[in-house]
Amino acid sequence: MKFLAASRADAVGLVLGAVLDAVFGDPRRWHPVAGFGRFAGALEGRLYADSRWAGARFTAVAVGAPVAAAAIAARLTRDRPVARTALVAAATWSALGGTSLAREGRVMADRLTAGDLPAAREQLPNLCGRDPNALNAPELARATVESLAENTSDAVVAPLFWGAVAGLPGIVGYRAVNTLDAMVGHRSARYARFGTASARLDDVANLAPARLTAALTVAAAPLVGGSPARTLHTWLRDGSHHPSPNSGQCESAAAGALGVRLGGRNVYGSRVEERPHLGDGPLPTPADVRRAATLTVAVGAAAVALAAVARLGLARRRGSRRKP
Template identity: 65%
Template sequence: MSTAGVANAAGLLAGYALDAWLGDPRRGHPVAGFGRFAGALEQRLYRPDRRAGAAFTATTVGVPVLIGTVAAAATRRHPVARAALVAAGTWTVLGGRTLNREADLMRRALRRGDLPAARRRLGHLCGRDPSTLDEPELARATVESVAENTSDAVVAPLFWGAVAGLPGLLGYRAANTLDAMVGHRSSRYARFGTPAARLDDVLNLVPSRMTGLLTIALAPLVDGDRSRAWRVWLRDRDDHPSPNAGQCEAAMAGALGVRLGGRNVYFGRSEVRPFLGDGPRPEARHIRRATRLSGAVGLAALVGSVGLAVALPGLVRAIVPTLRRAAAVPGGPGHRLPGTPGSGSR
């Protein structure tokens, strides 16, 4: 059993506990500091083309990854220090408690019939224009945000923390933050923001599907129908314009028995998205079920990530020698026979 893997696993556990207990820091949040750094760098590097966007993305994500790599190397022989750093990083990048708190505040406002308060709260969950939204549309926006951010704010950071330790935690949060800053469709970021958006898509390919599958598996915990959730997920997940958000939202729609999707109005633009699910539009009561399911998915992802963090170093040590031996065999991956594609014979 690898000491580094155990230290990473202990750090993920401790960081998850800190997020569940304390939530996001109220002042001096490191992610906010990163946002200021990225904003200042954008002013220097911005040009309306993808090459400038790629340089911006590589620099802004590369800096926290480099910091995490140096810190991991410095604590290679100090497992307690490494666990403490991973715990601090995990607490910094997770957002499960904040997500559920904001959703619950929205639920309470809707239950009171206080639409002005609910509309003011929506900006804490997503970027839609709330000025004309009624209760079902505010509830829909909240359920969709809970579904997507269960992956973005909980499952994905835990997954990348298990795979790559502190550099994985910091790199994922940096890429996800950049996507929120410059990855959306607008005249300014149509090309400059594309590299950040694509990087975020790639990093979320596995976590979003994990989130969808865990949502389906745990649907009975909130009186959901697992078979219906599975059916809706298979049918509707690829209809969403995002390759990842649809995985989470379709599973949530099926688990809760509601219909998500429709017309979303942002500030200055609108989108009409396909419907996900077959039921009625969400109500305030569905928000409570969504947050409970989100919490269960987060706990399941924590268990899986801790197991992965412990097991992965041993798997790598077992696989690498096998790959090296295969590469040394004539005709293996490292040796092409004369006349085969790629050998230079063409």
């Protein structure tokens, strides 16, 4: 019964955290993710070496420490539902980024609609790490739609998924893993070996959430004028063509729902990547960027409901197994 009550508090906390994100967006000050970033940066300074072993040790400590703290907090509040709900709500709010993501996408759509390319290029770094300087309006729109699709999983569905599976430690652990990947998991001379463990752990943590995001995109396609059948077909056909095991799932589903073509030449500083095309149709327009932002909100709302129901369902299933 205690486990069921705690899981009810978790479910309510997940919903409240999502409501806070919908109303306020990301916390303006004292963001816990920024604090974790400072902790991880200091830890990197102590543990860095140009080896995979050093990177694995760094990842284990950087993820293990906040997860252990969250597990202790969850245990201490197991019999205090109000405190537990507040903790889970705060962690969920800090981990989610759907409202800010959709808002940044709409700002890009507005700037592209106005024909203000310099402002649109200035906006792109708020969404992804691609070099915006040589991009025209269709390519800026493509980069935005791809970022919205990928980050709907990373910043919305995945934290909720892990909150449903593991409660407070799951939310905290996922956000730590995803933040480390952003810090050291990218390709560069410094992190080619040291960042391997963080990048691979992020891939594993996102395997299920990315595919759930694609499935929810199929269901939400009619809300943006898309066809579920076409979305499913595009996802199943193109999802594995992307170099990432997870991003392609979300991006191909979004391409199918919006009826656009994604993929192509991406420039990241001095690095150039040629990616396969995902979906059929023209490059995205500013109107498609707005539709992609709407898709982010719709998929996020469905994920919140699923996470709360799943957390309660897992608790009831575990409780029934304990009965004689």
